[in-house]
Amino acid sequence: MCYGRTWGINVALLTLRNIETYYGPIMAIRGISLDVESGTIVTILGANGAGKTTVLKTISGAMDPQKGSVVFADENITAWDPGKVARLGVGHVPEGREVFPFLSVEENLRMGAFTRRDGASRVQRDLELVYDYFPTLADSKGLAAGYLSGGQQQMLAIGRALMLRPRLMLLDEPSLGLAPMLVKEIADIVVRLNKEQGVTMLLVEQNARVALAISDYGYVMEVGRIVMEDTCERLAAATDIQEFYLGMKDQGVRGRRRWKQRKTWR
Amino acid sequence: MELVQLLISGISQGCVYGLIALGFVLIYKATEMVNFAQGDLMMLGAFIAFGFINVLGWPFLWGFLATLAVMGVVGVTLERLLLRPMIGEPPFAVLMLTIGLGFILRAVAGAIWGYEDKTLSTPYGGGVARWGEISVGYENIAVVLGTLALCVLVFVFFRKTRVGIAMQAASQNQLAAYYVGIPVKWIFALVWAMSAMISATAGILVAPLSLINPIMGFVGIKAFAAAIVGGFGSLPGAFLAGLMIGIVEQFAKHGLPSGLEGFSETTAYVILLIMLFIRPEGIFATMQRKKV
Ligand SMILES: Nc1ncnc2c1ncn2[C@@H]1O[C@H](COP(=O)(O)OP(=O)(O)OP(=O)(O)O)[C@@H](O)[C@H]1O
Numbered sequence: 001m002c003y004g005r006t007w008g009i010n011v012a013l014l015t016l017r018n019i020e021t022y023y024g025p026i027m028a029i030r031g032i033s034l035d036v037e038s039g040t041i042v043t044i045l046g047a048n049g050a051g052k053t054t055v056l057k058t059i060s061g062a063m064d065p066q067k068g069s070v071v072f073a074d075e076n077i078t079a080w081d082p083g084k085v086a087r088l089g090v091g092h093v094p095e096g097r098e099v100f101p102f103l104s105v106e107e108n109l110r111m112g113a114f115t116r117r118d119g120a121s122r123v124q125r126d127l128e129l130v131y132d133y134f135p136t137l138a139d140s141k142g143l144a145a146g147y148l149s150g151g152q153q154q155m156l157a158i159g160r161a162l163m164l165r166p167r168l169m170l171l172d173e174p175s176l177g178l179a180p181m182l183v184k185e186i187a188d189i190v191v192r193l194n195k196e197q198g199v200t201m202l203l204v205e206q207n208a209r210v211a212l213a214i215s216d217y218g219y220v221m222e223v224g225r226i227v228m229e230d231t232c233e234r235l236a237a238a239t240d241i242q243e244f245y246l247g248m249k250d251q252g253v254r255g256r257r258r259w260k261q262r263k264t265w266r
Numbered sequence: 267m268e269l270v271q272l273l274i275s276g277i278s279q280g281c282v283y284g285l286i287a288l289g290f291v292l293i294y295k296a297t298e299m300v301n302f303a304q305g306d307l308m309m310l311g312a313f314i315a316f317g318f319i320n321v322l323g324w325p326f327l328w329g330f331l332a333t334l335a336v337m338g339v340v341g342v343t344l345e346r347l348l349l350r351p352m353i354g355e356p357p358f359a360v361l362m363l364t365i366g367l368g369f370i371l372r373a374v375a376g377a378i379w380g381y382e383d384k385t386l387s388t389p390y391g392g393g394v395a396r397w398g399e400i401s402v403g404y405e406n407i408a409v410v411l412g413t414l415a416l417c418v419l420v421f422v423f424f425r426k427t428r429v430g431i432a433m434q435a436a437s438q439n440q441l442a443a444y445y446v447g448i449p450v451k452w453i454f455a456l457v458w459a460m461s462a463m464i465s466a467t468a469g470i471l472v473a474p475l476s477l478i479n480p481i482m483g484f485v486g487i488k489a490f491a492a493a494i495v496g497g498f499g500s501l502p503g504a505f506l507a508g509l510m511i512g513i514v515e516q517f518a519k520h521g522l523p524s525g526l527e528g529f530s531e532t533t534a535y536v537i538l539l540i541m542l543f544i545r546p547e548g549i550f551a552t553m554q555r556k557k558v
């Protein structure tokens with residue numbers, strides 16, 4: 001399911017140029033430039049602490065960059081307030097879900113539409129849409145979000161971002177801590193939202209296998225820099241990626257080891 | 267009959283503690299700051315109402331509404347000028363700041379209105395309603411009804427309105443509130459305005475019962491105990507604890523041997539101590555543990 005990059009009439013929906021972001025004196029992002037084309041799924045891969053979350057926070061305005069620019073839909077949104085960025089159509093699904101634990105599922109979703117001014121009936125229609133995509137949320141409308149399972153909370157976080165009617169969705173490790181079945185379910189939903197609703201996706205993942213399978217283009221980060229970028233087809237074929245992110249280096253050796261162990265079990 | 271009488275005056279005193287405790291918890295839940303000047307905001311509200319109604323001679327209702335408006339502005343201003351720059355500072359620094367604010371408010375009130383007791387003219391001062399042997403002062407009835415109305419308003423606001431739910435959201439998960447575009451800073455200012463307005467209402471309701479003077483806000487310390495007993499995260503908990511303290515205090519005042527009535531003033535702390543032993547998380551703390 002890898003489409004490669006379309007170099008047609010599409011211009012970048014999101015453009016980062018030479019972004020540098022600090023936590024106090026710590027430089028977390030060391031000059032990053034990237035483009036996300038409208039209608040595509042783009043992924044950022046990288047080990048723990050590479051700075052993936054920080055990049056997303058810089059885009060959505062939760063953090064301000066020291067240097068560089070963030071341009072979204074021809075608007076320079078560098079260091080804008082998160083609320084203003086959200087209103088422009090950027091839905092941030094944060095790392096670790098971050099639902100409102102004591103509000104009901106439906107209230108959580110409605111909070112996603114907080115900045116919208118286009119009328120209750122449209123918001124209601126989008127609520128139904130979210131329930132269509134996530135029937136499990138429809139079944140627990142009135143339940144406090146804190147009581148949902150991890151997978152349901154992830155769906156709620158995505159649904160809440162969807163309530164903004166975003167043009168771009170920032171997804172921070174949606175598969176973290178989920179069972180393989182759920183990982184697949186969430187991945188399918190991300191693809192469906194991209195195809196059916198036309199939501200452009202910027203996806204941060206540790207699970208490189210899934211991310212490369214559903215994305216069009218990928219960036220690889222290491223300690224605050226981008227060290228590699230390509231279509232995900234080519235990334236998946238690159239030996240470095242196979243070694244570090246797909247764990248394919250010594251498959252033969254491992255297979256043998258497993259077989260040996262089995263022998264000793266007998 | 268005496269018991270009923272005691273109960274009624276206890277409830278009306280407790281309502282006032284409850285309202286101030288509500289103010290404490292409102293600010294704490296949203297901003298994680300403890301405002302020790304909560305009682306002094308009540309005092310300020312009472313004096314401002316006195317200014318409008320007794321000094322300027324406005325009708326009670328107009329004076330009351332004008333006081334609410336002024337106190338709303340005071341709340342927002344305090345948040346903007348004093349508290350917002352303190353975000354990220356250690357909690358005890360904020361605590362000291364609000365204690366200092368209390369001193370300033372008392373000095374300002376004393377300078378403007380003087381230190382003698384004042385009486386606010388209210389439509390409910392002085393009269394007495396009788397049912398058989400029970401007689402209840404109108405001011406007690408006004409306190410209870412006023413508090414009831416305010417509690418219903420606050421409840422509806424938090425459960426049913428978009429801004430009220432957003433306020434809950436911001437207090438449950440500030441980061442997520444930012445991400446969905448809730449204007450968190452504006453919400454904090456609004457919380458301070460609400461808290462100041464609730465305290466002012468308490469001050470106006472209690473004014474006929476306990477005269478207005480710059481130190482009337484010291485009851486805030488009892489209300490603070492109520493807020494802790496209630497779990498410090500729960501609005502209903504804080505209010506009910508305030509009510510309980512008010513009632514027990516009245517009975518203690520009546521039941522203690524003569525010469526020792528003064529100890530009824532310690533009721534709030536005795537209840538607080540007992541509570542800390544048997545249920546340190548507070549009455550209503552089961553669901554209210556804060557995230558983040
Ligand atoms: N609040 C913070 N204060 C100081 N340094 C931080 C903070 N958050 C992150 N960092 C540092 O910034 C760098 C990038 O962190 P970031 O969370 O963006 O990484 P990440 O790629 O998202 O990692 P993960 O895969 O673990 O989520 C790390 O070196 C981290 O130590």
Ligand SMILES: [Mg+2]
Pocket residue numbers: 052053054095172
């Ligand atoms: Mg991260």
